Amino acid sequence: MKPGLREALRSQVLVGDGAMGTYLYQMGFPIGISYEELNLLKPDVIMDVHRRYYEAGARLIETNTFSANREKLSKFGLEGEVEAINRAGVELARRAVGEDAYVVGAVGSIRAGKRKNVRTNKVREDLREQISILCDTKVDGLLLESFLDLDEMLIALKEVRRISDLPVICQFATEGAGVTQDGVPLKEAFAKLLEAGADVVGLNCRSGPNGLLRSLEGAAAAEADHPPYSVFPNAGLADYVDGRYSFPATPQYFGETARRFADLGTRIIGGCCGTTPEHIAAVAGALAGYVPNPEAAKRAAAAPAAEVAERAAAGAGAEVPTEPSIVDLVRQRHTVIVELDPPKDLDIGKFMEGTEALKKAGVDALTMADNSLAVTRMSNLALGSIVKERTGIRPLIHIACRDRNLIGTQSHMMGLHALGIDHVLAVTGDPARFGDLPGSSSVYDLTSFEIIRMIKQLNEGIAFSGKPLKKQANFIIGAAFNPNVKYLDKAVQRLERKVEAGADYIMTQPVYNAELIEQVYEATKHLSVPIFIGIMPLASGNNAEYLHNEVPGIQLSDDVRKRMSGLRGEEGRAMGVQIGRELLDAAMRRFNGIYLMTPFLAYEMTVQLTEYVWEKAGRRHLSPLPK
Incomplete structure (x- = not known):
């Protein structure tokens, strides 16, 4: 036997x-x-x-x-x-x-x-x-x-x-x-x-x-x-x-x-x-x-x-950043991140004009989405590198789970590291079938929780496969948060999971209600990471209705929709900036982090709001990156 x-x-x-x-x-x-x-x-x-x-x-x-x-x-x-x-x-x-x-x-x-x-x-x-x-x-x-x-x-x-x-x-x-x-x-x-x-x-x-x-x-x-x-x-x-x-x-x-x-x-x-x-x-x-x-x-x-x-x-020893991170800055003072979407064509002229104008206004970082709404745009990695090299503004790159498998995602992150771009925002990404190329595949090898954790793993010098990378990355990882929901407490519970996964800071979807800003503060003040409140100035009445009725994750108050109703052109943009200033008044009382989104590359609007932040904070502005 x-x-x-x-x-x-x-x-x-x-x-x-x-x-x-x-x-x-x-x-x-x-x-x-x-x-x-x-x-x-x-x-x-x-x-x-x-x-x-x-x-x-x-x-x-x-x-x-x-x-x-x-x-x-x-x-x-x-x-x-x-x-x-x-x-x-x-x-x-x-x-x-x-x-x-x-x-x-x-x-x-x-x-x-x-x-x-x-x-x-x-x-x-x-x-x-x-x-x-x-x-x-x-x-x-x-x-x-x-x-x-x-x-x-x-x-x-x-x-x-x-x-x-x-x-x-x-x-x-x-x-x-x-x-x-x-x-x-x-x-x-x-x-x-x-x-x-x-x-x-x-x-x-x-x-x-x-x-x-x-x-x-x-x-x-x-x-x-x-x-x-x-x-x-x-x-x-x-x-x-x-x-x-x-x-x-x-x-x-x-x-x-x-x-x-x-x-x-x-x-x-x-x-x-x-x-x-x-x-x-x-x-x-x-x-x-x-x-x-x-x-x-x-x-x-x-x-x-x-x-x-x-x-x-060989895998030990991270490269220590020489400049304060966005997280370091926002813990000390009001800090402004401005989103400027990459162009849908091959002309980067207006995009770079906006970049220069925002630099003069003193933004702390310029963030670029990753084919938002599943609409094909120029690579934010390429534009981020150009922005960093030509203007010195800190690029903050969105990384969507939608477009790249595990191989492509790690390769993308390694490229960002090589370019010295260390601030990213991890997002799920809108489904490809609703974009401009509906026949394209949505990959989603990773969820937003997983991509945060995996990027953190690169900071330990470990590849997605578990192999050593000889060096450690130093990514500062942001997570997205949508407060425009029926049950805010459940959204905060989801946010807590992102923080547990390793998120260093939070950027919210645009908020159009001062009361909601206060509710977000009360619901998230226990979190250990800073929050950047999202504000996107409205460009017209039609823009307001489109965002409210057709774009997921965005909800306008009845008052804002009424004030924007019927407005267009310069008149619409002026009212959009005015509403943005009122929202900034509410946001700056509770949050140091401000996240401004530029509509339709109308960078003049986010320039005005950035200058308003510095005016309200008691200074004209600070240089975004010490040379």
Whole structure:
């Protein structure tokens, strides 16, 4: 009779199995189907894959249940088959292999690193359902694999420990950076998992043997006594040629790295994407007769310690800003940010005229939207760089979640850092289908909460992927707030979440009611970050009605609409400025931060309001940026 899984790991290295999904793909099953459903539709095929890995030497077999949770299965209309698919997955693995093999229930991440796609309660519910089913079968343990974030991994592990004492293996997906995707060093993440009840911690997917070896070396170098590790590397990086995916790492190469993993204290070694029974046979051959040696593991871990320290040092040290930030200024005095929209065409003449006029008026920062209302405009990154270089005004760039995926967003932020533009406003962005190119896609890889948190991660010198960036960014991150809502308290609760995510300051949608300004003050005075009250002067009666009736997030008072009714041209702009001054009177009593929005590039209006702020504050103006 074989010993229990925990006991086995004390005295031997277990060979794990290889890929299921990519191996089924190689067998002719297309991408885009539920491979887990094959537990019901093609049981003989799934058993055959398990059997091939067992015959290759694998003695730890994963069930074909990686994505067999309600959320993932619902994409295929299979949410009603969660229990049947999971139970069948365990039964097929058991029937396919010998009594000397350990069968572990595979549980994959639901969020896959994207916090926005499923709320936490739903993640917990769906993980609980799958885990409860697997724990009610004849598995020898559970394998929580391909988790990118510590938070979700802990949710899953705690659900296991709530109902079962089964051995649990916890594996992060990483690319050799030594941290999880949410920026937690692996040493710290492993420690938290062990404290929460994990038996084995390790890595799989996203990288080949070299990347996982470097990550494991970094974690092991920081520990005097290692926990048992597990690794399931990919067969290198995927290539896409002639409509087919392939992986370059050979079985021979896999076998050569197996002993290096074992010497680090790894007790389970298998394969992930791109691996085949041939890869696993090479691992089994390399480990034949291997006896774990704790002293060898310590020596192997100590060897890369200097390299790990060097890599950590390379990511340390932020560039310290030489000028006071907007947050620093607004805590000392009234501070004015003016929005000037980038042009919809290729002529920046009027935009630059407005910039120069606002500079003379003494604005503290010029902010530029990111294709607001989903209407295509010139890149605010390019204009921000021009403004900074030609005028010295601090650019404050809006970053919308709508237009860029995770790759594009990080690339965009890295470009801003290189240009020395460090003030940004994180916004969701209006849906593309309502803009001037309705056929364009809205990406929304991130929510406004997530983009704040991810930019803050860049300030720690950690990329969105978790890799070190050699330097730290120094972004000052703003968040948007719409007080023009029926239930202000609920809007403030949402705002509190943005502050918790890392927002350094708040900019509101335009407010047209002095009473609402007072209400905003009372509702937000407990917050630790400064608020810039948004005021946008109205240009005409038609402009007022359009904003009130057609633009989301903007609401005018009846009094303002009545005063603007029928006005146009110079008369309308004059009344708009007058109403703006009255709103400034109310705002400046309660807030140091003033956010003026320029309508239709009519910068003369925001110039007048900026000058009014300085007049009311008792000075003409301050130079926006000390040279």
